[in-house]
Amino acid sequence: MKVRARFAGVAAGAPLVAEGHIELKDGADLKNFFRQADQAMGFKKTKPFRRSLKQGLTPTVLLNGDRLDLPEGFNHVLTDGDEVTVLLPMMGG
Amino acid sequence: MTGETKDRAGQGYWGRIVHVNLSGGRVEYEEPDHQIYRNFLSGVGLGGKVLWDRLKPGVDPLGPENILGLTTGLLTDTGTLFTGRFMAVGKSPATGGWGDANCGGHFSPALKRCRVDAAFFHGTADRPVYVYLDEDKVEIKDASDLWGLDAIETEKRLKEIHGKKAHVACLGPAGERLSRIAGICNDGGRYAARSGLGAVMGSKKLKAVVAAGSSRVGVADKAAISRLTKDFRQRLEGLKTIRRFVGDRLFGLVGWITRTGPVYTRQPADLFRVILSKFGTSGLTALSAESGDSPIKNWGGVGYLDFPLTRSQKIGAETVISFEKRKYGCFSCPLHCGGIVTVSDGPYPIEEMHKPEYETLCAFGALSLNDDIRAIFKINDLVNRGGIDSISCGTVAAFAIECFENGLLTKADTGGLELRWGNAEAVIKLVEMIINREGIGDVLADGVKPAAERIGRGAERYAVHCGGMETPMHDPKYDPGFATAYYCDPTPGRHTMYSYTYLDLQLLEKQFRRAKKIPALATHKQRHKYAGTGDALAIDCFFKQIMDGAGVCLFGTSVGGRMPLCEWINAAAGWNLANDDYLVIGERIQQLRHAFNLREGLNAIRDFRPHPRIYGDPPLARGPAKGVTVDLEAMAGSFYQAMHWDVGSGRPERDHLVRLGLDDVAETLYGPERP
Numbered sequence: 001m002k003v004r005a006r007f008a009g010v011a012a013g014a015p016l017v018a019e020g021h022i023e024l025k026d027g028a029d030l031k032n033f034f035r036q037a038d039q040a041m042g043f044k045k046t047k048p049f050r051r052s053l054k055q056g057l058t059p060t061v062l063l064n065g066d067r068l069d070l071p072e073g074f075n076h077v078l079t080d081g082d083e084v085t086v087l088l089p090m091m092g093g
Numbered sequence: 094m095t096g097e098t099k100d101r102a103g104q105g106y107w108g109r110i111v112h113v114n115l116s117g118g119r120v121e122y123e124e125p126d127h128q129i130y131r132n133f134l135s136g137v138g139l140g141g142k143v144l145w146d147r148l149k150p151g152v153d154p155l156g157p158e159n160i161l162g163l164t165t166g167l168l169t170d171t172g173t174l175f176t177g178r179f180m181a182v183g184k185s186p187a188t189g190g191w192g193d194a195n196c197g198g199h200f201s202p203a204l205k206r207c208r209v210d211a212a213f214f215h216g217t218a219d220r221p222v223y224v225y226l227d228e229d230k231v232e233i234k235d236a237s238d239l240w241g242l243d244a245i246e247t248e249k250r251l252k253e254i255h256g257k258k259a260h261v262a263c264l265g266p267a268g269e270r271l272s273r274i275a276g277i278c279n280d281g282g283r284y285a286a287r288s289g290l291g292a293v294m295g296s297k298k299l300k301a302v303v304a305a306g307s308s309r310v311g312v313a314d315k316a317a318i319s320r321l322t323k324d325f326r327q328r329l330e331g332l333k334t335i336r337r338f339v340g341d342r343l344f345g346l347v348g349w350i351t352r353t354g355p356v357y358t359r360q361p362a363d364l365f366r367v368i369l370s371k372f373g374t375s376g377l378t379a380l381s382a383e384s385g386d387s388p389i390k391n392w393g394g395v396g397y398l399d400f401p402l403t404r405s406q407k408i409g410a411e412t413v414i415s416f417e418k419r420k421y422g423c424f425s426c427p428l429h430c431g432g433i434v435t436v437s438d439g440p441y442p443i444e445e446m447h448k449p450e451y452e453t454l455c456a457f458g459a460l461s462l463n464d465d466i467r468a469i470f471k472i473n474d475l476v477n478r479g480g481i482d483s484i485s486c487g488t489v490a491a492f493a494i495e496c497f498e499n500g501l502l503t504k505a506d507t508g509g510l511e512l513r514w515g516n517a518e519a520v521i522k523l524v525e526m527i528i529n530r531e532g533i534g535d536v537l538a539d540g541v542k543p544a545a546e547r548i549g550r551g552a553e554r555y556a557v558h559c560g561g562m563e564t565p566m567h568d569p570k571y572d573p574g575f576a577t578a579y580y581c582d583p584t585p586g587r588h589t590m591y592s593y594t595y596l597d598l599q600l601l602e603k604q605f606r607r608a609k610k611i612p613a614l615a616t617h618k619q620r621h622k623y624a625g626t627g628d629a630l631a632i633d634c635f636f637k638q639i640m641d642g643a644g645v646c647l648f649g650t651s652v653g654g655r656m657p658l659c660e661w662i663n664a665a666a667g668w669n670l671a672n673d674d675y676l677v678i679g680e681r682i683q684q685l686r687h688a689f690n691l692r693e694g695l696n697a698i699r700d701f702r703p704h705p706r707i708y709g710d711p712p713l714a715r716g717p718a719k720g721v722t723v724d725l726e727a728m729a730g731s732f733y734q735a736m737h738w739d740v741g742s743g744r745p746e747r748d749h750l751v752r753l754g755l756d757d758v759a760e761t762l763y764g765p766e767r768p
Contacts, residue, residue: 006402008379008380008383008384008402009380010364010368010377010380014368014371014410015368015372015376015377015379015380015409015410015411017379017380017402017406019402057597057615058615058616058617060384060385060617060717062383062397062716062717065395065397065398065715065716066715066716066717066719067385067617067716067717067718067719069616069617069618070616070617071616085383085397087380087383087384087717088380088384089384090364090365090368090377090380
């Protein structure tokens with residue numbers, strides 16, 4: 001199945017906004033999404049999706065525009081055409 | 094008038110303030126007791142004490158009885174970092190209560206170099222005037238030729254007259270026309286914007302204050318200041334180095350260090366610093382619009398749906414700095430988050446101006462669904478020149494649009510303007526009308542609350558404010574800590590006071606014994622546990638009062654490295670106070686600000702309740718804040734408890750005021766104590 005991935009946050013010391021598509025196996029959950037998103041989106045080096053989980057604060061994740069609470073949301077099974085947005089929890093000045 | 098320059102300095106402050114009565118032209122110097130500084134620091138604390146002692150309750154904020162103070166920080170010009178902010182204080186025409194606003198730039202050290210810690214302006218001049226100060230004299234000068242000029246042109250003219258060393262705080266036309274959302278400008282577009290104090294200055298016919306002093310205040314322990322400053326600077330540099338060398342490869346390690354290290358923070362403060370340094374506050378504009386931090390469509394929309402990344406990116410970060418000509422930094426700031434931009438082509442060319450801050454980008458961007466960066470630049474130039482608060486003005490514009498979209502305003506009301514969401518050109522014209530009080534602009538020039546009252550027919554449902562103050566561009570449904578600050582602070586609707594974000598960035602539990610760690614922003618669920626949050630937010634609030642007494646920039650405490658704020662003050666003033674003693678000072682200042690409002694008949698929990706959209710009543714049906722209603726009662730109740738305030742009357746417990754040394758406040762609020 002194909003899932004749309006969006007990221008807004010910071011990578012390599014600069015704001016990063018990125019969008020793309022990820023091929024996932026049927027039945028994949030959000031955990032699988034985070035495992036594969038960086039490579040699929042061409043972020044092998046900066047890994048913004050995986051690193052967003054390691055910064056100390058849980059990222060805001062939107063599924064088709066609505067908040068998906070973590071950590072329970074990691075087990076949410078995605079479906080074809082879903083859109084996952086990952087937002088780093090930093091804010092403007 | 095020439096002032097006696099008896100030198101009491103050597104403690105980070107001069108121990109001298111000046112009172113200028115514009116009604117009669119009388120100038121008086123006052124030497125406050127050292128204990129005043131010990132109890133209230135300088136800046137907002139000194140301003141609060143003077144206004145509490147001298148201002149009669151019930152006076153018209155725009156009448157001659159009101160007092161406008163410009164106060165410098167205790168640490169300003171002492172060899173410390175991030176300490177160049179001044180504070181404007183007075184009774185607010187927007188709320189009818191305590192008003193303050195602070196601002197960076199270079200005016201604060203210039204004023205302090207006039208050998209005064211603060212200048213207070215009383216009365217009303219019979220013609221437009223400006224006040225010139227240096228270390229030897231204070232002069233009230235005719236400003237008839239300046240009246241009507243925009244703020245930037247005014248500053249330019251006064252620098253031509255008094256030289257480049259002179260620094261200017263002045264009004265634009267909005268302040269002259271007593272717009273209750275007018276601010277006070279310095280450094281060509283930096284603003285003490287909030288609380289409507291520009292209108293207070295305008296009511297006094299005081300066009301500008303020119304400070305041209307050159308005396309440096311002494312400090313008690315210069316060597317300690319130098320050592321503390323050097324160490325702090327090195328820590329900031331060290332963070333930068335870590336980020337540079339391991340940030341990309343070992344992000345997880347940096348995250349771990351960030352959470353556990355003694356000088357690091359729960360949020361990626363070092364990264365925040367890098368972004369601020371490179372982009373300024375515009376750096377996270379797009380992210381904030383998407384995450385739910387930014388209010389969208391006059392607080393009724395959702396970023397994902399109404400202002401998605403494809404649009405918000407057009408007004409943030411890279412787009413903004415692509416116009417940047419050079420960096421700009423305030424006095425004693427190593428960060429330089431400001432910038433000067435030029436727009437050389439397109440419909441709105443601008444020779445030079447300060448780049449818009451996040452608040453402006455959002456207030457005239459996401460809030461009215463406008464993604465035209467050039468239009469926002471034009472509006473930024475208009476509000477800077479016109480002398481108006483961009484947060485309030487953007488909110489007023491969004492309010493007017495929503496009124497128009499719903500038929501409460503028509504083209505007949507707006508002078509032909511088609512006020513639709515995203516119609517940037519119409520908003521440009523509307524802002525000009527607000528500054529000039531033309532047509533509908535006159536209705537809107539005093540903020541959304543009075544505007545809704547004048548428009549009627551239910552317009553108040555679109556008037557988003559807290560107690561008469563338009564709300565900043567941070568949604569409490571994203572960071573509920575802001576709900577407490579917007580609701581309970583004596584200056585309601587203020588985003589620079591206290592929040593979970595600041596708690597995460599400042600790690601107060603590592604600096605103060607009384608401060609306890611709370612989950613803050615860790616997860617959505619944790620941040621929406623409202624009960625018992627008052628203690629942590631109260632400590633954050635006290636910390637902010639220390640900052641505002643010292644003249645410190647909020648960003649300096651939020652970019653990692655742990656600013657040695659209390660140690661700096663000890664070294665400057667020659668005190669030997671423990672960090673927690675400073676929290677008592679911070680609380681004393683906060684209680685005084687709150688008591689000022691009580692004396693005016695205002696109790697925050699009754700009078701400053703935020704507009705329902707701010708806390709999510711009804712909750713949004715989509716987006717990151719879907720289903721969220723912040724429990725205002727729980728948060729405010731917890732904060733009131735932490736502050737020892739009675740919910741019904743708002744009064745702090747008498748014994749608590751006495752413990753803080755605020756016996757006179759206790760007597761005012763409770764009457765004389767019976768033997």
